[in-house]
Amino acid sequence: MLKRTHTCGDLTLGHVGETVVLNGWVDAWRDFGGLAFIDVRDRFGLTQVVFEPEAGAELQAAARELRSEYVIGIKGIVAPRLEGKANPKLKTGAIEVRAVELEVFNASPTPPFEMQGAEPNEEVRLKHRYLDLRRPAMQQVFVVRHNMTKLMRNTMSDLGFLEVETPMLGRSTPEGARDFLVPSRVHSGHFYALPQSPQLYKQLLMVSGFDRYFQIARCFRDEDLRSNRQPEFTQLDIEMSFVEFEDVLNTMEGLVVKIAKEFSGDDLTLPLPRIEYHDAMERFGNDRPDLRYGVELKDVADLAAETDFKVFQIAKDNGHRIRGLCATGGGTKYSRKDLDGLTEYAAGFGSKGLVWIKVEADTLTGPTAKFFTGDLATRLRERFDAKAGDLILIVADTEAVTSQALTNLRTRLASELKLYNPKTFHYSWVVKFPLLHWDAEENRYAAEHHPFTMPLPEDLHLLDTDPAKVRAQAYDLVINGEEAGGGTIRIHDSAIQSKVFALLGLTPEQAEEKFGFLLSALKNGAPPHGGLAFGVDRLVMLYSGLTNIRDCIAFPKTAKGTDLMTGAPGTVDARQLRDLHVRTVE
Secondary structure: OOOOOOOOOOOOHHHOOOEEEEEEEEEEEEEOOOOEEEEEEEOOEEEEEEEOHHHOHHHHHHHHOOOOOOEEEEEEEEEEOOOOOOOOOOOOOOEEEEEEEEEEEEOOOOOOOOOOOOOOOHHHHHHOHHHHOOOHHHHHHHHHHHHHHHHHHHHHHHOOOEEOOOOOOEOOOOOOOOOOEEEOOOOOOOEEEOOOOOHHHHHHHHHOOOOEEEEEEEEEOOOOOEOOEOOEEEEEEEEEEOOOHHHHHHHHHHHHHHHHHHHHOOOOOOOOOEEEHHHHHHHHOOOOOOOOOOOOOEEOHHHHOOOOOHHHHHHHHOOOEEEEEEEOOHHHHOOHHHHHHHHHHHHOOOOOOOEEEEEOOOOEEOOOHHHOOHHHHHHHHHHHOOOOOOEEEEEEEOHHHHHHHHHHHHHHHHHHOOOOOOOOOOEEEEEOOEOEEEEOOOOEEEEOOOOOEOEOHHHOOHHHHOHHHOEEOEEEEEEOOEEEEEEEEEOOOHHHHHHHHHHOOOOHHHHHHHHHHHHHHHOOOOOOEEEEEEEHHHHHHHHOOOOOHHHHOOOOOOOOOOOOOOOOOOOOOHHHHHHOOOOOOO
């Protein structure tokens, strides 16, 4: 076997005259009659190999049989490329290898797509993922992923955190999403659950006195999927003892600074901006706002009340919100057809209509502009700080609908109007989330984050009188409109934990049955503790300039939770089901 002496990214002019062996895949081949050229590729780079007449007719004939993705070994002598033929884009672009020996390790049929060039159809890529991962663009993503997890491990270790592995097979506990269940062969009718997160285990590690824990953890959630969500994912999981809210944020900002510097070159100024949940929802319509641009939402109910526009009057009578935004330059950019498209887009988020007003130098134009004249028009301009050429969009509906419609319009408009540089990054914390929200379907309160979140001290008394107003010691790190991480200070008092369980509809018996081990631990010297988790997949996606999280997971699932390459999930034979005491129902 021709065993490599160098990778395909190693050779430079300093190696001229050396005899070397390269192993890799045929990336491209070119036949010029007297000369045959191939490019050999591996993870480290690409090297041009030339088969000259002096190497012999047999070797040249063998070279002409090569095709894309053949796996080969090449022995040859490093030589400088001819004058004017160097490729400055490659580290190896100044040299070529003049072949003296060739070994084909494995032939290959014509691949379903090229390794370099236009990106293939995603379904084809996922079906042939082992080929897709050969593409240099994909391999670079996993270089970023490796370097990021390495930086995380080193940073956490330097900060005194211990890496501890927690179980993959645990008990099913109500934490929000649906569990993936694993039937037990030994205990008939009983099931393990794959962890949605190591939440309970890391809290128990704090009770155990480990003080600072971290883990690059695999997590599983059986929930509806989308482009930035997978049923199994990876997070940097962190927990700390004897800390308060700001201690966790301040410590973790040190890691964020290192990640930003390493992967975007940015020098961050600390502390990062903090926005309270209520302000984020009011100003931007969601709890993970992209702050690379403004376009803030404004309440215009007071101005709308002074108009004769029937839609506004109905909204006011129904107690609905009347809110809007102003898109810089949108008035000149969007035609009437475009505006109809925006109206249809907003309808997809529940809006029954979209009021649009173009701002001219001395007037307002649009179907509803006649309702805003004189002083009212001036005040509308001032409310949005609107300039000539801008576009004002207003939605009148419920709190939820106005938030959903306007926040998605905000994102779309900022992209279409190029209101920000897509290569820049903005970091902020969203803090003080609600502790609970009302689940109308279940007719009870549900945890906004998870059931183990500590309320703000000043809101503890509201647990007995007005639970909906209780704010949590919860925080999310938002990067470019994506939730990159989040966490909470945990409840370390068993009495408070029992009270929260009761608000979530658990009887004392149910709480004991599901969480008795936790309640017992909290009674046995639990320190104040808190932590958070960073989404590793999402961070890699952001810093690799991707928009689809599947592109930074080696073997992802489709939006329907299937693996097109292996065919998972698949059927199993009757004996396996019998051993697990499981029957399937058509």
